[in-house]
Amino acid sequence: MTSRDVLLLPRIHDDGLMFAFLGEQAARMGKRCLYAWGLAEEGQLGMRIPGSGLITSPQQIFGAPVDEFGVTISSIACGEKHTIMLTADGKLWSVGANECGQLGRSGAQHGSFTIYPVEMNVGTKIIQIEAGQYHSAAVAEDGRLFVWGRNAELQCARRNSNVVNKPSRVTEITEAVQVACGANNCVALQQSGNVYVWGAVLGKHVSLPTIVSIFSKIPIVQISAGDDHFGALTSSGYLYTWGRNEYGQCGNGSQLDRPHLLRQQPHGGTHEGRPPLRADPQLVAELLGSHVTKVACGRLHTVAVASGRIYSFGLNSNGQLGTGRLSSTIITPQLVCELNKITTIFAGYDQTFAIEAPITDLMSSPSASLETPKFLSMSRLRQLFADGSDNKLDIMGELESVFSSMACFNGSFAYTDDRRFHCSASNIAMNLDDAMYTFNMIANHQDADRFGEIIVDCLKMGVFEGNDHFIFNQCSPRENAEVCKFLMALPWFHEMVHPEKDDRYDSLFMPYVKLLTAVNRLTGTKLLRRWWTGLATRHFNKIVQVLMAGVEYQVAEKKDNMDMVTVLKLLKQLYDLSQQFSKIPADHFYLNSLMKKMDIRSDFFHWITDGSSREDDELLKPFHFVDYPFLFNAEAKAALLEAEAQFSMYRAAQEPSMAMIPFYGVTPVMNPTFNIEVRRNNIVEDTISVFSHSNQKNFMKPLRVKFVGEEGQDEGGVRKEFFMLLFQQLLQSHYGMFIEDPDSHYVWFSGIDLGEQENFKLVGRLCALAVYNAILVDFPFPLALYKKLLGHKLTLDDLMMLHPTEGRSLQALMDYEETDEEDVFALSFQISIDVWGQAVDVELKPGGKDIPVTHENKAEFVRLYVERRLELGVNEQVKNQIGQFISGFKSVMTSKIIDFFQPHELMELIVGNENYDWEIFKKNTQYKGEYNKDHPAVKAFWDAFFELDVDQRKKFLLFLMGSARIPVGGMEKLAIVVQPIPDHLYPVAHTCFNLLDLPNLADKKEMKRRLQMCIEHTEGFTLV
Incomplete structure (x- = not known):
């Protein structure tokens, strides 16, 4: 047979077993055929041979699965005494010895000369197979990995059994794209580029898949396993080898073993407490100048393809290195013959095969020939949609394959460059924009509803129902990261924001929330917090949008409070992050329908009455929306504040009634309201006098105002005019307390030392009293005042609002892109502040007059400038005045509800x-x-x-x-x-x-x- 006639050449682990398909020649005869030759005494060729059990020439195999075109087998893997076959439809078949369960036939341990199917779960489609000496492995289309057979050396990743007689999933690995089997070990490659090993490695028994740590930063795209040595190929074409090296099979110029690190993972370990080995996978230095595209490990030799040429090294006792002569070992890569168009290589026990083809790109991907799990890219989806309605079944099939597996889902949106290999706290390794565009394409399709149903069903059965172990804390950090990736991208699925449709709440939204909660708990919030913090605004906002849609539905349908608490706790974390890192506006968390759906005043009063008996146990703690103030919009907050004020007024008004107990027949006179009487033309002085002689408790009572000599009774209107006239007078410049900017017409604290600071406390009290009595006041302070009241930092924007001219100058400094600020602006860390017409020089920091403002320190200059002008003033007089104002405000407004407000909302509450x-x-x-x-x-x-x-x-x-x-x-x-x-x-x-x-x-x-x-x-x- 010529090389172009051979469609498949398997890996070989015994002495002489061989299978081959006949391609074009067989096709001319009408049907695909399977031929085999070699040792067959255990039935491993699928036929019974009398005598020695040897077949010395190709014989047709008739027991293989067939269809109308002939044999359907697409791949074969051979162990020492057994054979595993893969058909085009993803089914497994096996034949040969079965003393270790390597045929995957459940309880039976006897072998077979007849090819029989291997039972797998319904819907499992296998895309790749491998065989070790007495064990087998397979990769499914959805990235799951299965291993079975001998397990004495833990090659099946199971601790408590020497034999695994049916395919068993290796749950520690998701997104598997390749598996390779050594004699008694396995090595697996994930889509993310991580490499895991387990089984017998250099005499050590590695119980569970353990990552090869050196590759955590190196993008690996292909792996191969020999008897007890391994090869790994990077995306850049570099070859690493490690393991047993007594015959130079690692190609590093020596015959010393190259052990690898078995880094301890929560799900890994070494058998019988043996310590992990030292990390030492090593580059094959002789091939550094070449771009390696393929690697294959035989029993004790290795071959590689670089630039279309074959290089080999290791044991050559049977001529397996192809050098034209027999020798014991070759310890560095040697060029094999003059073939220069090699595309694929295979290595067996002591054999080597190569396929030559007239290709134009010899620098193809190292993993180009691998059949990898099915992924859904934008280009693939666009192609499917472009084919029209006739292709609807193909689209549905594609969606079912991808969304039934978290691994396929994540792989669909992985970066196409090396970023996909380096998943970490700072790199999600997933292109969320691709997820966004792909889901938008699905949402905009005419059959979006049908596609949505398919995706929901697949997620329910293939993802959510398969991850219950997260709820019970049984997962690995790597697995945790994969679930986190899934949770980052799924919100772009259009059905996620429609929990009200059909059963979406129970089948999609709550499973998502519970999985997110479980992962959040397991990672201690660190991984999710880092990823949430780094998300682009559109992706962060989408997660919030999904959770808010769920809360909206929960409130409307009066769903279980515990489910609501689960969602609200997640939203609280997102809200806190958003506030800390300025991700999205606070109003994106507002539940605007809350006042229509719930009696928030009643919720507030119950919150007050339950306050003294709060439980730490979440199951016993009463649920109140007030515990989640980020949900309340400005209107709802104002209603809460009004409700609290009325409650406080009622309580303050009741205290005198309780105190009015006759004492020796005399009943004390107590007033349930705070009554003041002032002269219209002497309003400031009269108000100061009244307040200076009033008990603090009076401020909690309903306010009633009377103007001397006027008939009006205060049902609200008199109070309004009182505050309007009072603030008009207090804010006049002749009092020296406040100054008005001529451009913005906002006022600010004067910073003038007036000796008496109590008047600033009075203004704060009056402002709070107006809020307490639900009176809008003409209070022309900028947003900065309300930020100070709520403990927020002031910025250049605040200075620009109060003093536009100064603000624009500083903004021009910040926007200046050249590096010669010192020459252009000629500024230092000393500024001049006007105090009643006199310029006072103030250093922003010690020695500031001698420190020029440069490109490097201009941000610091602007920060200190804003702080000095708005918060400190000359000799910190402004700081003292603001402090007195805040003290007076909080002496009346003791409510915690005030802290629920955003600064602009508090400003609107006070001045409208x-x-x-x-x-x-x-x-x-x-x-x-x-x-x-x-x-x-x-x-x-x-x-x-x-x-x-x-x-x-x-x-x-x-x-x-x-x-x-x-x-x-x-x-x-x-x-x-x-x-x-x-x-x-x-x-x-x-x-x-x-x-x-x-x-x-x-x-x-x-x-x-x-x-x-x-x-x-x-x-x-x-x-x-």
């Missing part, structure tokens, strides 16, 4: 916003009496209102509600009531109730005139 939507304002208006939206007077009012400019409309809000700003929740939460009054009257506002008395007047022009009169005269309260 200006997000006006006048159409919504009109739509939400209610009418009393004869009025309705079509009444002539109402139409005249709205026509007149919409003719007002924006400033006039804002004044109308001030006239009507006591504030021109919109509360948290927007204008949707702003509802006014309009009721009729006689046509000769002017409009009257009841600010306590957002109630407008509107004259029954159909004349738009007159209506507008009266409105304008009202909005220009808004001060003062009278009884109506």
